[in-house]
Amino acid sequence: MGVALTRAAQWTTAGFGTGKLEITPLNESILQEIIAFVENFSSKHPKESSLVFKEPLQWTTTLEPSRFGSGYEVSKLSVTSVETDKDGRPLLRLSASNIEVLSFSQLSTILRVAQDKKLREVQACLEANRDPVAKILGASYATVDGEDYSVLRLLEKVKQDDDANHDAEFEMKVFLLIQQLDMQLMNNSLKQISQEVRLSPATVKNEVELLESFCGEEQEAVLKSVEYTSDYEFSNGCRAPPWRQVHGEICYLKIKPHDTDTLYVTCSTAGVFLNGGVDEEKEKTDYERKSEVYKDLVNLLKQRSSHFAQNIVSLPLSFSTNDDNYSLKEMSFVLVFGKFHDVLFTLDYVSKISGVWTEEFSESSSESEEDEDQLDRRQESSTDLPSEYWQIQKLVKYLKGGNQTATVIALCSMRDFNLAQETCQLAIRDVGGLEVLINLLDTDEIKCKIGSLKILKEISRNSQIRRAIAGFGGLQMMVNILDSPEKKLKCLAAETIANVAKFRRARRTVRKHGGIKRLVGLLDCVPSDSANLTPEQEKDIEVARCGALALWSCSKSTRNKEAIRKAGGIPLLARLLKSPHENMLIPVVGTLQECASEQSYRTAIQSEKMIEDLVKNLSRDNQELQMHCASAIFKCAEEKETRELVRQFDGLKPLVTLLSMSENKQLLAAATGAIWKCSISLENVAKFQEYKAIDLLVGLLTDQPEEVLVNVVGALGECAQEQSNRAIIRKCGGIQPLVSLLTGTNQALLINVTKAVGACAIDPENMTIIDRMDGLRLLWSLFKNPNPDVQASAAWAICPCIENSKDAGEVVRSFVGGLELIVNLLKSDNKEVLASVCAAIAKIAKDEENLAVITDHGVVAMLAKLTKTTDDKLRRYLAEAIGNCCMWGSNRMSFGETGAVAPLVHYLKSSDTMVHQATSVALFQLSKDANNCITMHENGAVKLLLSLVGSTDEVLQEAAAGCVANIRRLALANEKARYG
C-alpha cells in the first residue's frame, strides 16, 4: 500500500512531511479499500493479525474513550488494552486523543468502534504515518521507488531463523498481504487516473475563445457571455495567481448561461469545476471546489445549463461563421467532440491537402500542447509550389502503388533530392509521404526498410518532420527494427531515433516502447581498440556508435537517464569510452555528460574509472569532444573524490590549456566550469596556481557571455580562498572587473561574484581597490535582490569588507536606509540568509554609532527571536552578533528581557566548538547584567562554562572564565548583602 499511497493518492502539499489527503473520489476509494482490508484482516488471518508492529502507528483520533468496551481498561481520558506485547506494552493506548496501535487486531477493533467515523480515522492514521509499512514491518520495508528487494530480504530472514521464531514467517505473510493490497489499490487508481484529462492553458484558452464566439443575447446563442475573472495572463499562459497555480489551477471564468445563474468556474489541469464564486465587493475569490470535476467546459455546461445542452446540438443550423477560419462542419465536430484545437489542427490539414488525411483524423487528435507552435505555414496555394513538390508527389505515388522493385527505385530517386532543404522535407510530409515511409518500416522487405530509413534519417533533422514522424507512430516501428539481425538496419533506425528524439514526448515514446533497453543493447560490441578487426566486428562498432547517438538524444530526459542506468548502460558506455575514434567518443561522452546531472551517474563515472578516459580525451584535437569531456568533469567534480582523481590523472593542465580557446564559447564555458568545480579542492588550487590559471581566468572576466563569466568568477572565488592567490588576482588587474560585475542581473553570476569579491576583500590591499570602486555600496544594494542566495552571498561578502576597510563605519552609515535594510533581512526564513546577516551585523555592531542605529531599528528583539534555532551555523553567528550588540546602551538588559539568554546557555551543549566560542563571548557580555547572571545560573550555565574553561581555545577560555567570574561576583555580593 506504500506505493499506492505515495504515487496514486492525491496529497495536498506533497513533499512537506505530514501532508493532508485531499477529499477526492480517488482518495476516497483508496481509503475504502484500506478499510475493508483492515476490517477483515483479523477474521481472515487471525494469526497474522496478532503480529506486533515494529513501531506503533500514532495519530490524533476523535474517538471517545467511552466507545471502547471489554478487553480495555477505560478511564475518563485514556484507554489501554489488556493485550500486551512481550515487553508488556499495551497493544493499544489512547490518551488525550493521541492513539498508539501495535497490531492489526487492534486496528480492526478501532474501525469497528469508530463506526461512521471510519473514513476519518483511517485518513488521520495515514496522514500521520506516510509510510505505514515501514512502521508495521520495520524501516527496511519502507516504500522505495524502483526495484524493491525487501521480499527477498524477508525470505532470507525466514530461512535463517526457522527455529523457534515464527515471527519472520508471519512478517512474510503480512508483507505479502500488504503488497497484494498495494497492487489492488494501484490497479483501481490507475483505472481512475486513466480517465482523467490533463488540461493545459492552451487547451483552455482555445475552448474559451471558441465558446466566446457562440455567446450572445439572442436565444439561439448557447451562452450569454464567457469571461475571465482576471485580465492578466502570466507568461505560462495561466491566469490564476501563482499560489493557486501550484494546485494546478489555470484560470477562473465567469459564465452567464441563458437559463441559470452566473457560473463561476475554475479550470485546472485536472479538469474544470464550479468554485465558490467571486465576491465583487471584496474582490475575493472563494477557490473551494463546489461541484464534481468535468473533463472540459462543454461537459460542465451541458450538465449545468439545459439551454446550452440543447443549443449546442443545433448549432450548425443556426450559425454562420464563415468570416473566420472555421467552417460550420468543423464547428459541429468541435463541439461534439470537445477537443477543440486538436480537431482544428486536423481539419485544417484536411481542407488544405484534400483527401489524403481523412483516415488519420482520429489518431492525430491526440496531439497536445507541445506541438501547437508547430501548426505552421503550409503551402498556401498550388500556384507557387516548387517543381520538386510535384516530382516528390509523383514518387510518393509510386511508393504507394508499386511493388518492391518500383518502391526501391522511387526511394533511391527520392534520395537524389536535396533532403536537407526544407522545401523537400515539407513536400514529402505534405503529399502524405511520411506515412508511406513509416508504413514501409512495417514490411518484411529489408531493402524497402533501408531505403525508407535513409530518407527518414535525413528529413528528421527538421523539427516539424520529427513531430510528424512521432505522431504517426514511427518511433515504435524504429524501436522494433532495433531487434533486427541486419546490422545496417539497426544503425539506420538508431540514427533516425537520435534525430527524432529531440523533443520530450518522443523521448518518452522511445522509453515506453522499450527502446532504451534495446539501444543500450546495441552498445555491446568488442572493445574497439583491438587491432585487425573483422568486417563483422567493425559493423558491430558502427552499430554501437549509432546506439550511443540515439541514447545521447534520449538522455536529455531524467526518466531516460534512469532507464539507461537500469538497462546496464553505464559499464557499456565506460567500455566505449576507451575507443580511439572520435565519432564514437562524442556521442558516448555526450551521453555521459548529459547523465552526469544525476548523482547515481556521478558515482558510477567515478567507480567505473571513467575520469581517466575523460581526462585523456580533454587533450584530443576535437573541440566538440573536449567540450563534452570538460562539461562531464564540470558536473562530476561536485564530488570530492572526482576532483582528486582529475588531479591524479593530470587533468588540470589540459583544462587550463583550454582557457585559450576564446572563440569557442561553449567549450570555454565547459572548461571554466570544470576548473571552477575542481578548484573547490585546495590541492587543485595549488596546481592551478602553478599552471598560471589565475592570470588566464582574470583575462576572461571581460567580453564573455554570462555562462562563461559565471564559471570564471566561480573559479576565481574558490582560488581566492588561498592567501597568495588574492594578491595574484590583484596584480593581474582582476579586482576592478570583478567589482564591476556586481552591477549585473544574472543571479547565478551575482552569487559567484559576491563570493569572489568577499574572498578578495580579506586582503587589505584588495580592499582599497574595492573601496575606491564603491564596492561595498554595490554589495549592499544586492540586499534588495529577491533571491535569498544572492542576499546571503552578499552578506557574507560584506563581513570582510567591513573588517578590512578603514572607514567602513562611516561608509555604511552613509547608505541611506542601508542599516534598516539589513536589519529587516533578519525576518527572512532562509537559514543561510539569517546566518550571513547575523555575521554582517556582528561586524557592523563594532562601530558604536552604527550599533546605535541598528538598535533603534529593533535589532535586539529580532536577534532574540532567532535564538530558538537549532542550526549550528546560525547559532554561531547569532551568538557573535548578540555579543557585539551588547555594547550599546541597555541592550544587555533588553536581551535578557526578550528571553535570549536561556537559549544561548543551551548552545553550550552543541557539538560545534565554534558555537561554544561565540556563545561564551556573548554570555560574557550578557553577564555584565545582574539579571542575566541569574537566568544563566538558573539554566545551569556555570557547570557548562566551567568545563569550557579547560578548553585550549584561548578566546573561549577567557570568555568562559570571565562569565563565571561575573556570576560568582554577583553571588558573593548577594551573600554579602544578605549576611554582611
Next chain:
Amino acid sequence: MAEGSVMSRKNLQMLSESLAKVAKHFNKKEVKCLIRLYNDLVGEQSERRMGAGLDRSKFRNILHNTFGMTDDMIMDRAFRAFDKDNDGFISIKEWIEGLSVFLRGTLDERIKYCFDVYDLNGDGYISREEMFHMLKNSLTKQPTEEDPDEGIKDLVEITLKKMDHDHDGRLSFSDFEKAVRDEELLLEAFGSCLPDTKV
C-alpha cells in the same frame, strides 16, 4: 549395382574436389551436398534429358519454390545467366558456379550476375525497352489514368536519370556498376533475382 555405387562415390569425391576449387565460396562438404542435390534433381527428370543436365523448367521450379521468385521473365533470365554455354541445360559445373555467386557472391560478382539477368537480349546494354519490359508489372494500374503505361514509362525515365551516367539512353555495364556502388539498393533495380535474405 554395388560396384556402380562405389564408382559414383569415388567420382563424387573427385568431382567435388575439383569443383570446390572453382567455386570459391563453398567448402568441399558443401559442394558435395550440392552435387547430391543436383543429382537428385536431375534423377527426377525423364531419361531422355538425364545426360544433358538440369533443364529450364526444373530450374525455374527451384527458383520459385526455394527462393520465392515470381517473375517469369526474370527467372528465365536467371536460367540463362546460370547456363553459361547456352545449351539449354545447366551442367554440374554451371550449377555449382552459379550458386556460388547466387548465394554467396561478392558485390562484384552479384553486379555482374544481375546485369546479365537484366540484359535481356545479351547485347551488353540494358535498353529503355528492356527496362520497360521488366518494370511493366511493378505498378498497380490506376484505371483512371489515360495511358496505363505512363507510370511505367516515367519510372524508366527516373531510373535512367539515376543510373545512366554517360547519358546515351541505355545502361552499359559500367553505368550499372557505378550506380550500384553508389547505392547498393539498386543492385536488383529491375526485379528480384537474388535470394531475399542473406544465407
